[in-house]
Every structure is written in C-alpha cells, then in structure tokens.
Amino acid sequence: MSGDLTHDLAVVGGGPAGVAGALTAALAGRRVVLLDSGPRLGGQYFRHAHGASPEPRFARQAHALLQRADVLLGHQVWALAREDDGLVVHTHTRAGRQEVRARNVLIATGAHDRPLPFPGWTLPGVLTAGGAQALLKGENVLAGKRVAVAGTGPFLLPVAAGLARAGAHVVGLFEASGGLGLARHPVMALGKAGEAAGYALALAAHRVPYRRNHAVVAAHGDDELRAVTVAGLDRDWNVLGTEEVACDALATGYGFVPQLELALQLGCRTRADADGTPVVEVDARQRTSVPGVWAAGEPTGVGGWTLAEIEGRIAGLAVAGAREVPGLLRRRARLRAFAAALQAAYPVKAGWQSWLTEDTLVCRCEEVPLARVREARELGATDARSIKLLARPGMGWCQGRMCGFALSCLAGETQQPPRRPIAQPITLGALAEPPQKER
Ligand SMILES: Cc1cc2nc3c(=O)[nH]c(=O)nc-3n(C[C@H](O)[C@H](O)[C@H](O)COP(=O)(O)OP(=O)(O)OC[C@H]3O[C@@H](n4cnc5c(N)ncnc54)[C@H](O)[C@@H]3O)c2cc1C
Numbered sequence: 001m002s003g004d005l006t007h008d009l010a011v012v013g014g015g016p017a018g019v020a021g022a023l024t025a026a027l028a029g030r031r032v033v034l035l036d037s038g039p040r041l042g043g044q045y046f047r048h049a050h051g052a053s054p055e056p057r058f059a060r061q062a063h064a065l066l067q068r069a070d071v072l073l074g075h076q077v078w079a080l081a082r083e084d085d086g087l088v089v090h091t092h093t094r095a096g097r098q099e100v101r102a103r104n105v106l107i108a109t110g111a112h113d114r115p116l117p118f119p120g121w122t123l124p125g126v127l128t129a130g131g132a133q134a135l136l137k138g139e140n141v142l143a144g145k146r147v148a149v150a151g152t153g154p155f156l157l158p159v160a161a162g163l164a165r166a167g168a169h170v171v172g173l174f175e176a177s178g179g180l181g182l183a184r185h186p187v188m189a190l191g192k193a194g195e196a197a198g199y200a201l202a203l204a205a206h207r208v209p210y211r212r213n214h215a216v217v218a219a220h221g222d223d224e225l226r227a228v229t230v231a232g233l234d235r236d237w238n239v240l241g242t243e244e245v246a247c248d249a250l251a252t253g254y255g256f257v258p259q260l261e262l263a264l265q266l267g268c269r270t271r272a273d274a275d276g277t278p279v280v281e282v283d284a285r286q287r288t289s290v291p292g293v294w295a296a297g298e299p300t301g302v303g304g305w306t307l308a309e310i311e312g313r314i315a316g317l318a319v320a321g322a323r324e325v326p327g328l329l330r331r332r333a334r335l336r337a338f339a340a341a342l343q344a345a346y347p348v349k350a351g352w353q354s355w356l357t358e359d360t361l362v363c364r365c366e367e368v369p370l371a372r373v374r375e376a377r378e379l380g381a382t383d384a385r386s387i388k389l390l391a392r393p394g395m396g397w398c399q400g401r402m403c404g405f406a407l408s409c410l411a412g413e414t415q416q417p418p419r420r421p422i423a424q425p426i427t428l429g430a431l432a433e434p435p436q437k438e439r
Helices: 016-027 056-068 129-139 156-165 193-205 261-265 305-319 326-345 350-355 370-378 384-391 404-411 428-432
Strands: 007-012 032-036 070-073 076-083 086-093 096-107 111-113 126-128 146-151 169-175 210-212 214-220 227-233 239-246 249-253 256-258 270-272 278-280 293-295 361-363
Touching (some): 016 032, 111 129, 126 129, 129 146, 129 156, 146 227, 239 350, 293 305, 370 384
Parallel strands (some): 007 032, 126 249, 146 169
Antiparallel strands (some): 076 086
C-alpha cells in the first residue's frame, strides 16, 4: 500500500490504543498509516524482544494491521501541522526527514515514567520502573541481581513480579502509599482480579516482601549502586525510621506522565485528570477540540492497556464514520472510573520533598541541585517556568520529562501541560534537511 497520496487516517503510536484504532478504521475500509518510533509494534504493555512472539491476541491484531495498513516503524514523529490539504505528520528516520499527509490524525503516543528525585538517584543501577520493565521485556535483560522496587501505584506489581519470575532476587517492593494491602489492592476489583492474583502469587512464590508506607529515600554507592535507605513513612510521606538494604539495582516509579506534545502543537484543549495531571480533552467518540484530530490511550488519561485499546477502537469507528457500539462505551466508562479510583488510592504526597538534601540533583541533564532551585525561588521565581529560566532545570536533553513533575511540586504550582515545540529530540542537521514528501 505504499506510494499512496493522502491517507484517511494517520495514527501516531503503535501501542494498544494506536493499533486498535488503526485496525478498526482499516477494517472499515479507510486508508490508514501508523507510525511508531520503536522497532516493533506493541507499545509499553505488549513490548517484546526481537524474535520473541508477542502476546497471541496482540499478535493477531498486529498481523491483521500489517495486511491492511501502512506501518512505518522507526519513525520519530516530531511535529504535527495543519496545511490546506489536511494534516502533515513530520517524522525523522535513519534515512532522514519525511512527511506523511492525512485527513485525520489519531494521537496514541502513550506516557512516560514519572520519577521523583532523592539523594543518589543518579547512580548507575538506579532505573525507572518502566525502564527496568522495558529492559526485561524488550531485551531480556535483568536490571540487576538483587533488585529493590519502590514508588507508588499498581504498576510496581508487574515490575516486581516480572523481575522475580525472570530470576532476580527482589529484595522488596516498597509502596509509599498505605491503606490498601495486596489482598484489597484495587487491581483485584473490576475484572482485574486474575491479573492481580497472578502478581500476588509470583511475589509470594519468590518471597518478595510487600511493604506499604515504605519508600527508598536514598541510594548509596561510589561508582554504582550498592544499597538503598528504606524509610517507613507517615501518611504525608515524612520519614519515621530508616534501614539500609543491600541491592545492585533499584527500579523506581511514581506513576506516569501522558505525552501531550503533538496534541498541544495542534492546539488541542487539555484538562486536569483526577490527580491533577494534564491530559487531552476528548468527547464521547475520542474527538479532541481540533477538527480531524483524535486521541486515545494514555494521552487522554493514564488507565492501563485495556482502556487504551477500547479508546482506540472507539476512535477508529468514529473516524470511519461507523455507528457507536454501546458495549464499548460502557466498558470505557467502567475502566475510566477504575482509573480514577487508582489515582485516588495512589497520590504523590508532599513529604517526598523532605527526602532531598541541598545537593540532591533535581535536574540530572543540567545537573541542577535543590539549592539552585531554592535560590531561584528566593530571587522571586514563583513557578516552574521562571525557575527554569533562572536555574536551567528542564533545559537539557530530556527537556524536563524526568524533572518536570518534581519541579512543579517544588514550585508549589499545579501541573502544567509541557511546552515543547519539537516533540522528540532531533538534531539541528535533521531539522535543516529538506523533507521527502509522501512515501
Ligand atoms: C515505560 C513504561 C512501561 C510500562 N509497562 C507496563 C507493563 O508492563 N504493564 C502494564 O500493565 N502497563 C505498563 N505500562 C503502562 C502502559 O503504558 C499502558 O497500560 C498501555 O501500554 C498504554 O497503551 P497506549 O497505547 O496508550 O500507549 P503505549 O503502549 O505507551 O504506546 C505508545 C506508543 O507510541 C509511540 N510513540 C510515542 N511518541 C511517539 C512519537 N513522537 N513518534 C513516534 N512514536 C511515538 C511509542 O513508541 C509507543 O510504542 C507502562 C508504561 C510505561 C511508560
């Protein structure tokens, strides 16, 4: 199907939401192109190593999609723009810049990890929970031999279970939030009982301690991680008491940040999700506030792969002009309520700021310690953007993806949508190249 002129739909993102949206629209007879920066379809949940078989249900969807649509892998989409004849997707590949044109765009770009800084978090051996999971699923590589898993939220369960099943000694799962034990864990509810039971069994079989109201508040080592300080926390996450635990890897995560850059480039309206996270506003059929632009999956609110897939199907049907399927709308409503309940059960509490010392790096790319952030505040910077202009946190390679959430908390402001005119880091040379039109 290559060499087409304008497509009916360009989908950015080949995770559960993007693949479901693209396949649904293609099955309804629309000409579809899907672009993903990764080497394989699957996104975060269905990530698999080269040569390994993906989960069978997803494999069937991906196979069907490859028969019916253009699938462009290894394409980093760095901008979306509107021109007279439709929407233009600007991508960067090893072969150079390309432009793909379509009448509609579905943004299904997922989310990235949300880490919190603490003393020692820049040591080799300290990873985000998503990073440890991606290494394991995508490369069959264990993050370490003795691994601590820490942070908050249900995503820590599959990470700890996966590492333990793959042969790591998981020295503990330290969940900063309290109140809900594993048996009453929210993933037990709403059809997730089987999934949660699987994780609980894996943790029990491998004797992984599950400790609520506990967090890793410091990491120690000279050139690499050798131990972490685990603290008991009060309900606001202030430290009650500490102990040192030996480990050579730490997987840590405090939720996810939806990737909104492409939607913001086109001017899509955002809203604050249940926990205050900015997400793309969509209507009942996953339409954004901008005509011809749709969004599904994590950019519209973090809620897991099942919700992402359903949202993708609803968007695909809508783009194709097909009728709504009431069953899908009901399942989406149920899963969204479940996602809101999870966000309420796992809030990030302000006490984490007391774990930091003056020399703790808040922004690791630009090496900005807490002291410089405080200085900027004393000089009159009252929000994250002014702090960034004075002290440079968020100006480095990751453009605030790692430190943006923490910096907003330290500035005492509500979370703001990201301001990144270029969605993916690309070189100036690549930007200056003349793009190849259409494929
Ligand atoms: C690092 C990480 C690991 C996770 N692992 C798990 C897990 O093991 N279990 C679990 O239940 N949930 C996991 N999650 C949560 C998971 O994201 C969702 O449940 C589910 O995968 C969401 O589906 P999605 O289609 O919305 O997004 P994703 O699955 O994240 O798919 C988004 C896709 O968009 C692509 N993309 C993003 N931006 C661009 C761009 N500019 N150009 C081109 N392509 C782009 C990405 O490469 C990715 O393939 C993980 C999340 C993260 C961030």
